[in-house]
Amino acid sequence: MEKHINMPFALDYETAVLGACLLETKAMPLAIKFLRAEMFYDDRHQKIFSALECMFNEGRSIDIITVTEELKRRGELEKVGGPFFIVQLSSEVASSAHLETHALTLKDYYIRRELIKGQSKMLAMAVDMTVYTEDAIAATQEMLDNLNKDAAWNNSLRDMETLMSDTIELAEERREKQEEGVTGIPTGLTDLDVLTSGWQKGEAVVIAARPAMGKTMVSLHLAKAAAKAGHNVLFCSIEMQGERLGDRLILLESDVNAHRWRSGQTAPDEWIDGQNTARELAKLPMMIDDNPSMSMDYIRAEARMLKSKGKCDMIIIDYLQLSDMKSNDRALRNREQEVAIATRKAKLMAKEMDCPVILLSQLNRDSETRPGKRPQLSDLRESGAIEQDADLVLLLYRPALAGLATDKESGYPTDGLGIIIAAKHRNGETGNVYFSHNKSMTKITDYTPPMDWLMNQKTN
The missing domain is CATH 3.40.50.300 (P-loop containing nucleotide triphosphate hydrolases)
Known part of the structure; x- marks a missing residue:
């Protein structure tokens, strides 16, 4: 079924996010809050963001030269288009001003793609009489669970002001309802x-x-x-x-x-x-x-x-x-x-x-x-x-x-x-x-x- 559906993606948003991460030190901490490598549609972009994730988690400096070296070390530099492609990414973005909006859009497109793939798989399981109905239902539930986790990703992160407000609200509710x-x-x-x-x-x-x-x-x-x-x-x-x-x-x-x-x-x-x-x-x-x-x-x-x-x-x-x-x-x-x-x-x-x-x-x-x-x-x-x-x-x-x-x-x-x-x-x-x-x-x-x-x- 998914072969006949145009998968949603936005390559210009992907290049904007990667370019911002190459240029500005504050961009990567924000991008990694919302995105994982597999959320990029372009395979080259996946490889580049995977390298950026690794470098960020290890505390290494991120710029055009260091990322190029990391991709070379992984044997993936030529697969992504060589040094020229990395330079081109950084030249196509002015700043990280709209980075969060771009990242959330990419995540939304990723969830939609996964939903299409998942429903195609569920349809195949539903018509396959060798698959137990309970297993098909369980697989559907698991797929939805995984998508729910991504859809709500980082929504649980609260600062202390928000947490204390929520805590007092719950305590007040207990006071009102207690008998x-x-x-x-x-x-x-x-x-x-x-x-x-x-x-x-x-x-x-x-x-x-x-x-x-x-x-x-x-x-x-x-x-x-x-x-x-x-x-x-x-x-x-x-x-x-x-x-x-x-x-x-x-x-x-x-x-x-x-x-x-x-x-x-x-x-x-x-x-x-x-x-x-x-x-x-x-x-x-x-x-x-x-x-x-x-x-x-x-x-x-x-x-x-x-x-x-x-x-x-x-x-x-x-x-x-x-x-x-x-x-x-x-x-x-x-x-x-x-x-x-x-x-x-x-x-x-x-x-x-x-x-x-x-x-x-x-x-x-x-x-x-x-x-x-x-x-x-x-x-x-x-x-x-x-x-x-x-x-x-x-x-x-x-x-x-x-x-x-x-x-x-x-x-x-x-x-x-x-x-x-x-x-x-x-x-x-x-x-x-x-x-x-x-x-x-x-x-x-x-x-x-x-x-x-x-x-x-x-x-x-």
Whole structure:
């Protein structure tokens, strides 16, 4: 397709930029902010700018003679047209007065050319039936990501005056929106709100536990609390069918017996309660995706679509190690490398979407051999990348499942006791958050010690 399209370029702008860099010392620092060698359309200009980049980065003087010598050393002087071509470049520009405008124009033309090339490649992949659809979509997303990075290049550079202004503006926003110390999205657990001030924009949160510890129920409780507070939640379940999540949400919110609901043996009043609860839950701003083969790129594309409609304030992914990590060279990677890439993408997604991303993750078996089976940060599967990229790591622990009658740290009885261990908190304190749950783990509430335990504490 691209053969039939006239590629956008501006040779006169290219010569103006190169000529300015040859003549004025202040030109190269400005040009290198916006341009790379491959952004020039003319191959000769690419070679010359590559030499200029190298010389500038090494702190060498730049003029017609030194650049000519550098190109000769590289064996490229004759390829660009010899010494005469270098002299000619410098004679075609008077000053660097409009250098920034010229550089931005060249970058714009480069992005347009890359977009044309990329779309041609995507079209070829789309009609090639030997290419998996997921791979074609992932390649498209990668191409757009790369172009987005170039389009926004250096927009993140701020002087201290701008940074302080932006920081105060954000702090003022927190002051206006905070409610009883919660500046982010409420978690649904009072003590967790105290610890975190709510889920914060741009943060990647990992909630990890051994199997059957209740990760999904806890994450649904968090999602429901956020949605009931009016925040749009995207819940991606790779492990569980959507209807099973629906069952659990109904059990979280109603007084229906979990066993009777799942076995179809609900009493008439329970059935009415379940139906009424479902109608109330249907009003929540929450989206569920149960695609069993979704990748991080798939989730990101979906989140971007929802964000464009103003419907993505929080993302929950259940769970990390099941996400399908599509890539052209995935056969060359081990599982730890793939998890590292997925975790990094989750963190970048949180920053790009400007919302919290909560990842559920498995713990390895090391905690099973530890007295009390209490988890710790090193128990994270493929823990290096997760620990590095996560802003907050929460470990889920139910001491009763370890056969303990009393939690050693708090002294609380373990019947119905759940503990969220904040093992890492980049922007706050670590510590324990205690919550209550019923036997089927379908009800989660703030923890209040039993009255008989409190009475014993007073007498002792």
